[in-house]
Amino acid sequence: MLELDNVSAVRGATTIWSDGTFAVPSGSITGVIGPNGSGKTTLLLMILGLLRPGSGKITVFGQVPKRGNTRIGYVPQNYASIAGESIRARDLVLLGLTGATYGLRRTSREQHARVDQVLAEVGAGGFGDRRMSQLSGGQQQRVAIAQALVGNPRMLLLDEPLANLDVRNQQEIVDLLSRINTERGIDILLVVHDLNPLLSVLDGAIYLLDGHAHHDNVNEVVSEELLTHLYGTAIKVVRTPQGDLFTRSA
Ligand SMILES: Nc1ncnc2c1ncn2[C@@H]1O[C@H](COP(=O)(O)OP(=O)(O)O)[C@@H](O)[C@H]1O
Numbered sequence: 001m002l003e004l005d006n007v008s009a010v011r012g013a014t015t016i017w018s019d020g021t022f023a024v025p026s027g028s029i030t031g032v033i034g035p036n037g038s039g040k041t042t043l044l045l046m047i048l049g050l051l052r053p054g055s056g057k058i059t060v061f062g063q064v065p066k067r068g069n070t071r072i073g074y075v076p077q078n079y080a081s082i083a084g085e086s087i088r089a090r091d092l093v094l095l096g097l098t099g100a101t102y103g104l105r106r107t108s109r110e111q112h113a114r115v116d117q118v119l120a121e122v123g124a125g126g127f128g129d130r131r132m133s134q135l136s137g138g139q140q141q142r143v144a145i146a147q148a149l150v151g152n153p154r155m156l157l158l159d160e161p162l163a164n165l166d167v168r169n170q171q172e173i174v175d176l177l178s179r180i181n182t183e184r185g186i187d188i189l190l191v192v193h194d195l196n197p198l199l200s201v202l203d204g205a206i207y208l209l210d211g212h213a214h215h216d217n218v219n220e221v222v223s224e225e226l227l228t229h230l231y232g233t234a235i236k237v238v239r240t241p242q243g244d245l246f247t248r249s250a
């Protein structure tokens with residue numbers, strides 16, 4: 001459960017967006033959409049407590065966000081390049097348990113067992129011993145999700161997890177997130193540029209439009225008028241004879 005009450009997002013002296021007042025219900029999968037620079041990453045940083053709202057109040061599960069909140073798992077934008085090329089997948093996931101400090105910290109048998117369990121859960125059991133540089137984009141994203149999940153969060157934030165993935169890998173990551181949402185009951189918020197791969201699993205979307213933050217159900221967001229305005233290019237919403245919804249450039 002995420003609630004914003006009259007929140008504005010400020011970087012430096014600049015207000016990026018304002019008037020964010022909405023509630024995202026527990027258990028939902030929510031897209032975060034908006035043009036480049038509209039403040040999507042900034043929103044995630046505020047939810048994580050890494051950045052304070054310029055004004056207003058954010059609560060996550062009823063509490064004001066605080067740095068180091070273990071109830072939120074986070075997959076940053078460009079995860080693979082941040083993670084480093086040479087680190088082994090399982091060591092990255094272990095960092096999700098022990099904190100981001102390298103060195104001679106002792107790790108327990110239980111922690112390693114937990115890492116194995118989460119790697120298997122995200123379909124990364126077969127490549128846990130490989131280095132990040134040896135993995136495909138889709139495999140790296142699974143490792144990223146494992147790292148975010150290993151501390152048993154109640155909410156997952158993912159910043160552009162589908163960027164640089166081919167259509168098949170996009171769909172596999174979406175299916176994985178949907179399964180995590182259903183089986184663990186975790187709230188999922190993910191920044192995306194294209195809603196299409198998500199339309200079958202999405203409950204709603206936060207959209208950043210004209211300097212304001214809004215939230216609505218997926219049926220309201222997937223509208224030609226809104227998406228055309230949001231992306232600044234004509235978008236058509238199409239329903240297939242099978243009833244599936246998708247959007248495309250007009
Ligand atoms: N560290 C920073 N200091 C000042 N301004 C920043 C910083 N990071 C980002 N910004 C600005 O904040 C705005 C929103 O950035 P961001 O949240 O990263 O957008 P998005 O994720 O939607 O592309 C951009 O205009 C960007 O230039």
Ligand SMILES: [Mg+2]
Nearest residue numbers: 040041077159
């Ligand atoms: Mg961003």
